[in-house]
Amino acid sequence: MDIELVGLTKRYGDTLAVDAISLKIRSGSYCCLLGPSGCGKTTTLRMIAGHETVTSGDVVIGPKAVGDLAPARRGTAMMFQSYALFPHLTCRDNVAFGLRMRGMPKAERNQRAEAMLRLVQMEALAGRLPAQLSGGQQQRVALARALVTGPKVLLLDEPLSALDPFLRVRMRAELKRIQTELGITFVHVTHSQDEAMALADLVVVMNGGRIEQAADPRTVFERPATAFVARFIGGHNVIALPDHRIAVRADRMLLGPEAGPDAVPARVVAVEYQGSAVHLGLEAPDLATDAAAPLLAIVSDRAFAERPLAPGDTVRVGWQAGEAHRLDA
Numbered sequence: 617m618d619i620e621l622v623g624l625t626k627r628y629g630d631t632l633a634v635d636a637i638s639l640k641i642r643s644g645s646y647c648c649l650l651g652p653s654g655c656g657k658t659t660t661l662r663m664i665a666g667h668e669t670v671t672s673g674d675v676v677i678g679p680k681a682v683g684d685l686a687p688a689r690r691g692t693a694m695m696f697q698s699y700a701l702f703p704h705l706t707c708r709d710n711v712a713f714g715l716r717m718r719g720m721p722k723a724e725r726n727q728r729a730e731a732m733l734r735l736v737q738m739e740a741l742a743g744r745l746p747a748q749l750s751g752g753q754q755q756r757v758a759l760a761r762a763l764v765t766g767p768k769v770l771l772l773d774e775p776l777s778a779l780d781p782f783l784r785v786r787m788r789a790e791l792k793r794i795q796t797e798l799g800i801t802f803v804h805v806t807h808s809q810d811e812a813m814a815l816a817d818l819v820v821v822m823n824g825g826r827i828e829q830a831a832d833p834r835t836v837f838e839r840p841a842t843a844f845v846a847r848f849i850g851g852h853n854v855i856a857l858p859d860h861r862i863a864v865r866a867d868r869m870l871l872g873p874e875a876g877p878d879a880v881p882a883r884v885v886a887v888e889y890q891g892s893a894v895h896l897g898l899e900a901p902d903l904a905t906d907a908a909a910p911l912l913a914i915v916s917d918r919a920f921a922e923r924p925l926a927p928g929d930t931v932r933v934g935w936q937a938g939e940a941h942r943l944d945a
């Protein structure tokens with residue numbers, strides 16, 4: 617189901633948590649709300665779910681504004697960071713719980729619960745209690761429980777943050793598979809750029825209660841709209857020119873003889889080996905980077921091996937004109 621936010625605003629006393637945001641999320645897409653702590657992501661999600669009242673503006677799900685509808689009547693389901701499974705119920709009964717509340721007969725609800733457990737690859741452990749499961753397994757059960765009532769929209773609040781990094785990457789692939797298989801709309805709150813880039817069809821970068829940019833991951837990375845987006849997404853240098861700012865991808869910085877005639881001198885201040893690439897921190901007095909951080913240049917391990925650099929070295933740094941991307945703000 618399509619979701620549309622129209623001038624959606626939330627105030628808590630003097631705090632403007634969400635500031636008149638407007639956004640269209642197409643049916644069947646995977647949308648990530650991305651931004652630093654306190655930017656209003658969770659509040660936005662909770663207003664879509666109906667767990668939070670709206671100060672002004674509208675949430676439209678499918679054909680109708682849902683402002684007056686209780687959470688259970690919006691066609692949405694929510695999955696939380698803490699899995700909140702009932703400890704005394706088996707996986708199967710946890711998943712079937714919502715159907716029991718709706719008065720579905722036992723045989724049918726068990727069948728539906730088993731189908732959902734199959735979808736999340738937990739059918740073999742259907743008879744276990746939550747305490748007998750790992751964190752990742754509990755999370756799969758929580759996902760099955762959120763999906764069992766057939767929501768048109770699944771809302772996920774930092775669903776992967778409690779998992780260790782390895783499991784997080786695996787579960788993230790699972791989320792994407794399940795979303796694609798079901799074809800329903802997912803709205804997923806995260807503060808992780810990697811997670812948003814890996815999962816989303818639509819990345820919504822938020823800052824201070826507003827949307828800085830809403831676009832597909834590639835556009836956000838290749839054409840960040842603002843300096844905030846360029847910095848938050850990472851892998852970019854934000855450079856101030858006399859009348860505007862530009863972003864240049866760190867992996868497009870050119871060093872040494874390749875840097876071209878317009879290159880400027882820089883001093884190497886940091887060298888970080890990252891496996892397939894080497895990250896170089898550079899101080900270039902002729903370039904105004906408006907953050908305190910040094911310039912970043914990412915070079916392949918091979919290129920670095922051919923021409924190694926160490927802290928204290930000087931090198932010329934530049935970029936091809938086409939690689940400079942003008943920022944709106």
Ligand SMILES: Nc1ncnc2c1ncn2[C@@H]1O[C@H](COP(=O)(O)OP(=O)(O)OP(=O)(O)O)[C@@H](O)[C@H]1O
Nearest residue numbers: 628631633651652653654655656657658659660807
């Ligand atoms: N119940 C509340 N009462 C007062 N202020 C609140 C309440 N809930 C959130 N806020 C404030 O609203 C702003 C947005 O909070 P929100 O939880 O939506 O941010 P977030 O982007 O989800 O952050 P995080 O990643 O830390 O969860 C913050 O300044 C927060 O302090």
